[in-house]
Amino acid sequence: MRWPLPxxxxxxxxxxxxxxxxxxxxxxxxxxRFELVAKPGTTVRQVLQLSNRSATPxxxxxxxxxxxxxxxxxxxxxxxxxxxxxxxxxTLERPETTLSGGSTLHYRFxxxxxxxxxxxxxRFGVLIEGAEPAIxxxxxxxxxxxxxxxxxVYIKVGDAAPSLQIFGPAIRTLNGxxxxxxxxxxxxxxxxxxxxxxxxxxxxxxxxxxxxxxxPILPGADADVYLIPSSATDDHPTLTFPVTVTGTxxxxxxxxxxxxxxx
Amino acid sequence: xxxTPARAGKVAFFTCxxxxxxxxxxxxxxxxxxxxxxxxxAYHDRYLASTLPPxxxxxxxxxxxxSGLARSLKVDAVTTLLSSHSDGTSDRLDETGVMLESQWDxxxxxxWSLDGTYRLQGSxxxxxxxxxxxxRLTERGMxxxxxxxxxxxxxxxxxxxxxxxxxxxxxxxPTSPMQGLSTEWRGPSGLQWVAGAGEPGIYExxxxxxxxxxxxxxxxxxxxxxxxxxxxxxxxIATARDAPLYAGILTADPGRTSETTALLATAxxxxxxxxxxxxxxxxxxxxxxxxxxxxxxxxxxxQGHTAESFGAFRIDPNLTWAGQxxxxxxxxxxxxxDYQSRRWLVDVDLDQAWSVSGRGLDSTxxxxxxxxxxxxxxxxxxxxxxxxxxxxxxxxGESYLDIRxxxxxxxxxxxxxxxxxxxxxxxxxxxxxNATEHSHMSxxxxxxxxxxxGALTGISxxxxxxxxxxxxxxxxxxxxxxxxxxWDQTVSGSRASGLMANVxxxxxxxxxxxxxASYYENRLGSWTELTVTSPLAPPTTTPIEASSQRAxxxxxxxxLAAGQHFAPLGGAPGSGSGRLTGTxxxxxxxxxxxDAGEDVAHNVTVILDGRFSTITDASGHFDFPAVVTGHHTIxxxxxxxxxxxxxxxxxxxEVEVRTRERTDVSIPAVRHSILTQKxx
Numbered sequence: 001m002r003w004p005l006p007x008x009x010x011x012x013x014x015x016x017x018x019x020x021x022x023x024x025x026x027x028x029x030x031x032x033r034f035e036l037v038a039k040p041g042t043t044v045r046q047v048l049q050l051s052n053r054s055a056t057p058x059x060x061x062x063x064x065x066x067x068x069x070x071x072x073x074x075x076x077x078x079x080x081x082x083x084x085x086x087x088x089x090x091t092l093e094r095p096e097t098t099l100s101g102g103s104t105l106h107y108r109f110x111x112x113x114x115x116x117x118x119x120x121x122x123r124f125g126v127l128i129e130g131a132e133p134a135i136x137x138x139x140x141x142x143x144x145x146x147x148x149x150x151x152x153v154y155i156k157v158g159d160a161a162p163s164l165q166i167f168g169p170a171i172r173t174l175n176g177x178x179x180x181x182x183x184x185x186x187x188x189x190x191x192x193x194x195x196x197x198x199x200x201x202x203x204x205x206x207x208x209x210x211x212x213x214x215x216p217i218l219p220g221a222d223a224d225v226y227l228i229p230s231s232a233t234d235d236h237p238t239l240t241f242p243v244t245v246t247g248t249x250x251x252x253x254x255x256x257x258x259x260x261x262x263x
Numbered sequence: 264x265x266x267t268p269a270r271a272g273k274v275a276f277f278t279c280x281x282x283x284x285x286x287x288x289x290x291x292x293x294x295x296x297x298x299x300x301x302x303x304x305a306y307h308d309r310y311l312a313s314t315l316p317p318x319x320x321x322x323x324x325x326x327x328x329x330s331g332l333a334r335s336l337k338v339d340a341v342t343t344l345l346s347s348h349s350d351g352t353s354d355r356l357d358e359t360g361v362m363l364e365s366q367w368d369x370x371x372x373x374x375w376s377l378d379g380t381y382r383l384q385g386s387x388x389x390x391x392x393x394x395x396x397x398x399r400l401t402e403r404g405m406x407x408x409x410x411x412x413x414x415x416x417x418x419x420x421x422x423x424x425x426x427x428x429x430x431x432x433x434x435x436x437p438t439s440p441m442q443g444l445s446t447e448w449r450g451p452s453g454l455q456w457v458a459g460a461g462e463p464g465i466y467e468x469x470x471x472x473x474x475x476x477x478x479x480x481x482x483x484x485x486x487x488x489x490x491x492x493x494x495x496x497x498x499x500i501a502t503a504r505d506a507p508l509y510a511g512i513l514t515a516d517p518g519r520t521s522e523t524t525a526l527l528a529t530a531x532x533x534x535x536x537x538x539x540x541x542x543x544x545x546x547x548x549x550x551x552x553x554x555x556x557x558x559x560x561x562x563x564x565x566q567g568h569t570a571e572s573f574g575a576f577r578i579d580p581n582l583t584w585a586g587q588x589x590x591x592x593x594x595x596x597x598x599x600x601d602y603q604s605r606r607w608l609v610d611v612d613l614d615q616a617w618s619v620s621g622r623g624l625d626s627t628x629x630x631x632x633x634x635x636x637x638x639x640x641x642x643x644x645x646x647x648x649x650x651x652x653x654x655x656x657x658x659x660g661e662s663y664l665d666i667r668x669x670x671x672x673x674x675x676x677x678x679x680x681x682x683x684x685x686x687x688x689x690x691x692x693x694x695x696x697n698a699t700e701h702s703h704m705s706x707x708x709x710x711x712x713x714x715x716x717g718a719l720t721g722i723s724x725x726x727x728x729x730x731x732x733x734x735x736x737x738x739x740x741x742x743x744x745x746x747x748x749x750w751d752q753t754v755s756g757s758r759a760s761g762l763m764a765n766v767x768x769x770x771x772x773x774x775x776x777x778x779x780a781s782y783y784e785n786r787l788g789s790w791t792e793l794t795v796t797s798p799l800a801p802p803t804t805t806p807i808e809a810s811s812q813r814a815x816x817x818x819x820x821x822x823l824a825a826g827q828h829f830a831p832l833g834g835a836p837g838s839g840s841g842r843l844t845g846t847x848x849x850x851x852x853x854x855x856x857x858d859a860g861e862d863v864a865h866n867v868t869v870i871l872d873g874r875f876s877t878i879t880d881a882s883g884h885f886d887f888p889a890v891v892t893g894h895h896t897i898x899x900x901x902x903x904x905x906x907x908x909x910x911x912x913x914x915x916x917e918v919e920v921r922t923r924e925r926t927d928v929s930i931p932a933v934r935h936s937i938l939t940q941k942x943x
Contacts, residue, residue: 055329055827063308079305091309097317101329106318106740108311195639197606209605232604233567250639 027052027060029128033152040157041115047106048151050128052099059098061129062107064090065150071223073215077125077150086122086155089113111155119158121190121219125150154191162192162252164217169262171241174226180210180243180262182225186217190252193217194225198247198258203240206231210245320740320771328825333374334367335824342817343470349810359383360396360471370829370889371840371923373405373412380471397466397474406839408892408922410451416444419464419474422585423447423457425485427497427528427539432561433574433597434541436501436526439463439481439585442474453489457499458482463506463586470816479506479519481585485526495530506586522547524584538562545582555579557591570601580620592623608634608644626652640667657682671697671705686714691729704734713756725756741771759809762786779818786811832875834891839922843871843887847879847899849908850931857929864908864932868900892922899930908932 028051038044052058066082069075081087093108109126129148165185172181180200186192194217198210208229217223227245229237242263249258339362346355360382368374381396399418406412421438423445428436443461448454460482466472480503487497501524508520523546530539543557557578564571577594595616602609610632617625627650634644646661659680666673673694680687693707709729733747744766751761767781787810831840847864848857863883870876871887872895879885899914910932920926 064306081306085306087306087308091311093311094317095308095310099319104320104740106320108318110311197636197638211605230604231567232569232602235567248638255638 027054027058027149029149029151031151034154036111036153036155038111038113038155038157040113040117043110043112044155045108045110046153047108048126049104050097050099050107051104052101055101057098057100058130059096061096062092063095063127063129064092065125065127067123067125067150067152069216069218069221071221073223075150077127085124086111087124089122090124092126111153113155113157117157119160119189121160122155122157123153123191123218125152127151156190160190161188162186162190162217162219163188164192164194164251164254166249166256166258169260170224171262172224172226174228175236177236177238178241179229179239180227180245180260182212182227182258182260183222184217184225185222186219188252189219191216191218192251194249194251196247196249196255196258198227198245198249200243200245200247202243206237206240208237208239210247212249318740329827331826332368332370333824333826333828335365335822337364337820337822338362340819341470343814345469345812345814347810347812356469358469358471360468360473362471368826368829368836370831371406372402373414374403374837376401376403380468380473382468382471382473395473397472404837406837406892406922408839412449412837412839414447416446416459418442419466420445420459420461422459422461422481422483422501423485424483425455425457425487425497425499425528427487427495427530427541428485428499428526431541432563432572433576434559434578434590436584436589437587439503439506439587440465440474441481442476443482453487453495455487455497457485463503470818477507479586480504481506483585487528493532495528495532497526497528499526500524501526501585503583503586508583508586508588520547520583520586522583522586524582535566536562536564543578543582545579547581547583553581555582555591557582568603571599573598577619580622592619593617594619606636608632624652626650641665654683671695688712693731702734702736704732706730706732710754726754727760728752728754743769745769759787775821775823777820777822779816779820781816782814783816784811784813829889831889831891832887833872833895839892840889841892841920841922842925843890843895843897843918843920843928844925845869845885845897845928845930846883847885847930847932848883849905850933853933855931857931864904866903868902870898870900872896873898890920892920894919897928897930899932901932904932907934909934 028049030049030051034046034048036044036046050060050062063079064087065077065079066085066087067075067077068082089111091110091112097105097107099105111122113122127148127150163186165187166182167185168183170181170183171178173179182194184194193214194212195214196212198212199207200210201207208231210227210229213224213226213228215223215225217225229239231237242261244259244261246259247257249256341358341360341362343356343358345357346353348354360380363379364376365378366374366376377398377400379396379398397419399416399420401414401416401420403414404412405414419440419442422441422443424436424438441459441461441463443459445459445461446457448456450456460480462476463479463481464474464476467475481501483499483501485497485499487495489495502522504521505519506521508518525544527542528539530537538561540560541558545555545557547553547555555578557576559574559576559578561574562572573596575596578589578591580592582589582591593616595614597612597614599613600609600611610630612628612630614628615626616628629647629649631647632644634642636642642665644663644665647658648660649656649658651657659678661676661678663674663676666675671694673692676689676691676693678687678689678691689709689711691707691709693705695703695705698704707730709731710726711729712724712726714724729749729751731747731749733745735743735745737743746766747764749761749763753760763785765781765783767779770778770780772778828836830836831838834840846857847867847869849862849864850857851861852858863879865879865881865883867879867883868876869879869885871890875887877885877887895918897916897918899910899916901908901910901914904910910930916928916930918926918928
């Protein structure tokens with residue numbers, strides 16, 4: 001199953017809190033991702049927090065998974081070991097645990113990078129699953145519930161770095177509004193995220209700031225970077241094309257000047 | 264496909280998990296938990312030794328025992344040892360005591376709390392050496408019919424104010440600490456009543472506050488309401504009789520006052536703007552105090568990334584509010600402008616004040632704060648404060664540059680202050696270090712130069728180096744440590760060196776027991792920094808003698824929480840509720856009354872508001888013990904009625920439930936033939 005993240009996140013986040021309150025059932029994992037650096041032959045150790053935010057005990061299974069990201073930012077987790085996976089470098093604390101209501105587990109994991117590991121980026125996910133359907137008692141109705149969450153781990157090995165090339169302006173629809181978009185290719189050895197401060201104006205002469213979307217762009221992948229407009233009085237303006245955008249784009253320790261017309 | 268409860272439940276939980284990672288998605292992180300079906304065998308992970316104990320902590324917000332109504336108890340046993348030395352003299356303050364906080368919810372009488380402190384041993388109080396503690400019983404949110412709810416308090420508390428008096432951007436009306444009674448009632452149309460009276464006093468103590476009554480009487484009585492959408496109007500009277508007169512800090516021998524002050528206020532609240540006008544009129548029995556008055560107007564406009572606020576004021580000398588001096592003998596105006604975007608932060612404040620009587624100070628105060636983000640990793644800003652009052656112009660400026668680097672975030676900052684006493688310049692370099700999720704550390708190194716500008720202070724030119732380090736770390740799931748140290752070393756001049764250190768340990772021994780311990784030491788040199796803090800406070804410079812303080816604080820805490828907040832059917836926690844009961848009977852003679860000899864209908868489903876259901880018992884009774892106050896619909900499902908009986912109409916009955924009352928209904932079922940005849 002694949003989920004286009006920008007759309008699904010907004011819809012589900014809006015509905016979830018209501019469900020969560022009604023059934024008194026919630027779990028949280030922090031942080032949502034790790035971005036680590038390691039040299040070959042060293043071991044990095046980290047801790048994630050798993051909190052059972054309900055009043056009832058819950059049992060969890062924890063394991064790793066490989067994952068891939070499509071151009072529309074949909075993610076697919078794979079339990080089976082994928083080619084070039086670095087999951088054999090990973091050691092988790094324990095396969096499962098039970099948390100009483102309101103308790104938090106400081107879950108430890110470590111990644112031992114082999115001494116002969118080439119420069120590159122190790123990526124995997126730590127999946128935390130409800131080990132058995134929990135029972136939520138809401139207004140006298142008992143519902144079996146199950147679910148899981150993935151924590152993404154990136155580890156840059158050696159001097160791995162992203163190398164992003166912008167190869168074309170485009171116009172895409174984001175949340176029902178057309179926005180200027182850059183097509184970007186990553187020819188580097190680590191994922192990159194676009195950032196920067198951009199400004200410009202549309203066909204009506206209205207001036208806006210533009211905020212590049214910072215979705216990860218994996219090595220070898222092409223991706224859309226949305227330039228999301230805002231003004232002093234409107235965080236969700238509707239643009240009239242053509243739109244001209246200028247400013248500085250940054251990723252990793254690199255940057256480039258942008259002067260682009262979108263039409 | 265038809266949705267089953269189980270399927271619905273799975274979808275619901277998935278959305279909750281997703282909410283937990285929603286912020287991550289906003290940041291562009293892929294984490295939606297989905298898998299590709301039909302994969303080959305899963306990989307088997309490696310795990311650490313099974314002997315590794317799980318590192319689990321507990322969250323105090325989730326009770327051990329969720330049954331019953333919410334209730335909590337917290338008891339702190341506190342010991343403080345504080346000693347200070349200054350100019351050859353030594354003071355010592357020892358304090359030992361107990362602090363209690365308890366709360367409990369009721370189903371229909373609001374939430375109650377009993378708080379208190381008791382000092383087993385104490386010394387060093389400024390005003391009263393014989394105070395032993397404080398106690399307060401409060402009730403909040405007791406519901407009544409008609410949309411009313413009420414708060415009440417008894418003991419050591421503060422005189423209440425109406426909301427219009429509480430929310431003031433430029434001036435505020437203080438609430439007087441007192442030993443007495445207070446109450447607040449909130450009703451429909453924004454109606455609010457407040458009243459309170461008692462003997463005024465102050466809180467003393469270091470860690471265990473205790474109330475000292477000071478004689479006299481203070482009281483407030485006020486009301487406000489919303490006569491129209493967006494409008495609020497209100498008034499309040501505050502009175503004092505032979506009460507001590509002070510402003511925040513009480514001296515050993517305060518003067519006494521008997522006065523009454525009245526407030527009238529009106530406010531307009533739009534979607535992006537707010538305005539409020541306040542009028543004060545005082546009346547004092549003291550000779551020479553007269554009938555001072557005051558008026559001030561405040562307005563604020565928020566639009567997008569910009570916020571503006573402005574106002575004008577005039578307050579006569581000697582105005583008080585329930586025995587406390589308020590800012591008075593002042594007239595003028597102010598304007599504030601704020602703008603924030605991803606790249607810019609701009610904050611400008613202008614404040615002009617003149618003395619009404621001519622005996623006070625006139626002052627102009629300007630502050631400007633700007634920050635500009637040049638790039639993702641580089642930002643810079645300046646802060647400028649200017650005060651013009653009596654004497655020469657005083658001003659201070661600050662400029663800084665923030666750079667994100669491989670270790671964390673670094674800052675270089677230059678400060679310069681000029682006033683009628685001295686000139687100060689400081690250069691500071693600081694770094695906030697990247698650390699793990701459960702710890703942080705930052706450090707700064709600074710150089711300060713102080714040049715005496717006149718003969719006011721007698722301070723000679725000095726310079727000093729400053730090193731500061733602070734950090735926090737969760738050593739284990741149950742133990743955390745906070746620490747900060749600042750070291751000032753004189754390089755030249757007469758200024759003394761200084762050292763400040765503070766270390767705090769927090770140990771969750773068990774879920775219910777916690778130990779908090781901290782040590783504080785402060786050795787000050789004979790100099791204090793001068794900064795512009797208020798347009799109404801001129802920069803007076805008072806040489807401070809070298810001094811040292813050290814203190815140990817130890818708290819052993821026991822806390823317990825159980826139960827859940829009560830929510831009646833159809834309402835939120837704290838809503839007023841009543842009991843709804845009824846009987847379904849077989850109306851054999853079709854007279855619409857439950858007569859002797861008529862049978863009842865058992866095992867019949869009764870639904871409240873289409874959401875909550877129950878079943879009649881063998882006596883035909885049904886019972887909803889707690890239903891939110893107001894109008895409800897009962898629906899009787901005829902499925903289990905014996906033939907040929909059926910419900911009347913569509914089986915719906917309208918009822919009105921009143922707070923803390925029982926509403927009982929008798930619902931008839933009639934023979935099908937009768938229904939058919941009526942329909943024909």
